[in-house]
Amino acid sequence: MAAVSGKVIQHVLVAHCCQQDRKLSTQYRKDCCIPYRHKLLPYIRGKLAWTDISTMQLRTFSKFNRGIVYCNAAPSATIIPSVDKGVFLKLQNGSDIRGVAVYGVEGEPVTLTEPVTEAIAAAFAAWLLDRKKPDPSKRLKVSIGHDSRISAQKLQDAVSRGLAGAGVDVIQYGLASTPAMFNSTLTKSEDFLCPVDGSIMITASHLPYNRNGFKFFTDAGGLGKVDIKDILERAADIYKNFTDEGLRDAERKAAESVKRVDYMTVYTSDLVAAVRKAAGNVERPLEGFHIVVDAGNGAGGFFAGKVLEPLGAITSGSQFLEPDGLFPNHIPNPEDKEAMRAITRAVLDNKADLGIIFDTDVDRSAAVDFSGRELNRNRLIALMSAIVLEEHPGTTIVTDSVTSDGLTTFIEKKLGGRHHRFKRGYKNVIDEAIRLNSVGEESHLAIETSGHGALKENHWLDDGAYLMVKLLNKLASAKASGVGGGSKVLTDLVDGLEEPGVAVELRLKIDQNHSDLKGGSFREYGEAVLQHLANVVNSDPKLQKAPVNYEGVRVSGYGGWFLLRLSLHDPVLPLNIEAPSNDDAVKLGLAVLAAVNEFKALDTSALNKFVQV
Numbered sequence: 008m009a010a011v012s013g014k015v016i017q018h019v020l021v022a023h024c025c026q027q028d029r030k031l032s033t034q035y036r037k038d039c040c041i042p043y044r045h046k047l048l049p050y051i052r053g054k055l056a057w058t059d060i061s062t063m064q065l066r067t068f069s070k071f072n073r074g075i076v077y078c079n080a081a082p083s084a085t086i087i088p089s090v091d092k093g094v095f096l097k098l099q100n101g102s103d104i105r106g107v108a109v110y111g112v113e114g115e116p117v118t119l120t121e122p123v124t125e126a127i128a129a130a131f132a133a134w135l136l137d138r139k140k141p142d143p144s145k146r147l148k149v150s151i152g153h154d155s156r157i158s159a160q161k162l163q164d165a166v167s168r169g170l171a172g173a174g175v176d177v178i179q180y181g182l183a184s185t186p187a188m189f190n191s192t193l194t195k196s197e198d199f200l201c202p203v204d205g206s207i208m209i210t211a212s213h214l215p216y217n218r219n220g221f222k223f224f225t226d227a228g229g230l231g232k233v234d235i236k237d238i239l240e241r242a243a244d245i246y247k248n249f250t251d252e253g254l255r256d257a258e259r260k261a262a263e264s265v266k267r268v269d270y271m272t273v274y275t276s277d278l279v280a281a282v283r284k285a286a287g288n289v290e291r292p293l294e295g296f297h298i299v300v301d302a303g304n305g306a307g308g309f310f311a312g313k314v315l316e317p318l319g320a321i322t323s324g325s326q327f328l329e330p331d332g333l334f335p336n337h338i339p340n341p342e343d344k345e346a347m348r349a350i351t352r353a354v355l356d357n358k359a360d361l362g363i364i365f366d367t368d369v370d371r372s373a374a375v376d377f378s379g380r381e382l383n384r385n386r387l388i389a390l391m392s393a394i395v396l397e398e399h400p401g402t403t404i405v406t407d408s409v410t411s412d413g414l415t416t417f418i419e420k421k422l423g424g425r426h427h428r429f430k431r432g433y434k435n436v437i438d439e440a441i442r443l444n445s446v447g448e449e450s451h452l453a454i455e456t457s458g459h460g461a462l463k464e465n466h467w468l469d470d471g472a473y474l475m476v477k478l479l480n481k482l483a484s485a486k487a488s489g490v491g492g493g494s495k496v497l498t499d500l501v502d503g504l505e506e507p508g509v510a511v512e513l514r515l516k517i518d519q520n521h522s523d524l525k526g527g528s529f530r531e532y533g534e535a536v537l538q539h540l541a542n543v544v545n546s547d548p549k550l551q552k553a554p555v556n557y558e559g560v561r562v563s564g565y566g567g568w569f570l571l572r573l574s575l576h577d578p579v580l581p582l583n584i585e586a587p588s589n590d591d592a593v594k595l596g597l598a599v600l601a602a603v604n605e606f607k608a609l610d611t612s613a614l615n616k617f618v619q620v
């Protein structure tokens with residue numbers, strides 16, 4: 008517990024206005040809300056400073072706001088509420104930290120407050136100091152970047168205070184991509200204060216606008232689950248011991264020592280150099296290509312102006328390049344159907360050769376060919392496998408668990424590689440590819456249907472932009488060898504990939520408060536559902552369990568397959584079904600339904616609906 012002085016007002020107001028923004032016109036958002044939000048209502052540790060000008064601001068908002076504006080004026084000294092270790096631990100999301108960073112969504116209280124963030128950053132610094140054990144004369148350097156979220160600035164400031172207070176040097180990159188942050192631990196450049204010893208990306212990837220979170224990197228890659236738990240435990244202890252004096256000291260140290268560097272310039276020029284090199288050191292190898300980019304108002308807008316244009320491509324018709332943390336156009340996620348429809352429309356309307364789409368922090372990507380054919384999910388994996396297997400014949404391609412049977416046939420029969428279908432989760436596939444190499448099985452590509460992908464040649468960096476660079480290399484080399492312009496060369500590479508007639512993903516929720524859980528965790532309950540399903544499948548002659556499987560229950564039957572597994576993070580059992588026809592898919596769905604029906608805490612309504620179609 009610690010007292011923080013200053014006259015403050017809870018920042019419910021801004022959050023409420025953010026919600027209103029979505030309903031109001033773009034013009035209002037640009038003209039009225041954004042310029043004022045930062046200028047007139049500075050945040051002070053999770054609160055808004057209540058200044059004279061803020062009163063005017065309140066009036067401006069009220070004019071447009073048809074709902075209630077909540078302003079909880081606080082006394083001149085507020086207490087930082089105590090936060091249990093359990094609350095800190097709940098912020099873990101696999102190998103990331105995720106929480107709610109702004110008010111505005113009913114039932115979603117803010118969990119990633121500024122003091123909590125400050126404690127997490129201080130904990131990362133302590134973790135890093137333990138790992139690196141620097142010579143006492145040397146200070147560690149940590150870079151911080153963020154995506155386009157509306158909470159980015161306040162969290163960046165809190166992270167800076169946490170790091171500076173813990174005695175490490177802080178370098179802010181501003182708007183950046185997740186892969187660029189990892190890259191900053193590898194880049195060698197004194198001018199850009201690289202390599203840094205550690206890096207923090209502030210992002211919640213494609214999640215809604217009110218969320219935010221952190222990804223951490225060292226030169227060994229992204230931190231894993233065990234390290235994240237360690238950091239959150241340390242953070243809870245640090246938080247408990249916060250004092251007003253300590254917080255002020257951190258604030259002072261951050262104000263004195265934070266440096267700012269335009270690191271994205273280094274990162275983008277590396278991407279440009281990679282394409283030029285692959286094209287035989289041609290300066291503008293994409294001359295004549297028309298490529299549209301959809302950044303979904305995330306951090307990926309740089310790809311059009313800083314990568315494609317210097318390489319000679321025309322990028323007119325690119326959309327949603329400007330950062331907007333309310334994501335007013337579509338969810339920035341290549342797995343999202345509406346997002347894929349948006350980039351497909353842009354390709355067709357502009358008669359472009361290729362479309363490229365990124366998620367908010369640019370670690371996921373997908374493409375669309377000249378004819379409007381989506382190159383995402385299994386097709387993107389097939390395409391990347393074709394490119395990588397040309398360079399490394401026979402290599403193993405590691406993918407997530409929801410990949411299709413057709414993809415295995417394509418990789419193994421057509422391309423002559425090995426398909427190692429592993430678990431869901433980008434970190435899982437990357438770690439598995441690294442492990443295979445360490446035990447003597449060569450693997451050059453780890454990739455998920457979500458659009459995450461990493462190559463051995465690129466330090467196993469999970470980088471959506473680099474995946475797209477590999478496609479650009481292919482376009483440039485096809486043009487140079489006279490095969491032709493356009494993106495047909497990419498379309499041809501996935502020729503022969505068998506596609507299912509029907510492919511669905513249904514997400515079955517587990518009600519964590521249901522008495523059927525008998526006080527156990529949703530994971531235990533989910534495991535029990537899976538075990539029961541596996542037993543039922545064993546006694547059904549029409550169904551065969553996959554002989555090798557690393558996650559959930561994967562079963563073949565009726566010419567198709569299904570996979571029921573536990574979500575990596577949520578109390579959900581995602582069910583993927585692929586089949587030649589809808590009838591076959593329904594038969595598979597009915598088999599699952601019959602087996603799971605007795606589990607009353609499992610919400611099967613999505614499956615019920617599917618089998619009734």
Ligand SMILES: O=P(O)(O)OC[C@H]1O[C@H](O)[C@H](O)[C@@H](O)[C@@H]1O
Nearest residue numbers: 431432433457573574575576581
């Ligand atoms: O298990 P799910 O709920 O389907 O989520 C799985 C996904 O979670 C996160 O978004 C990870 O970044 C992805 O790598 C992973 O594929």
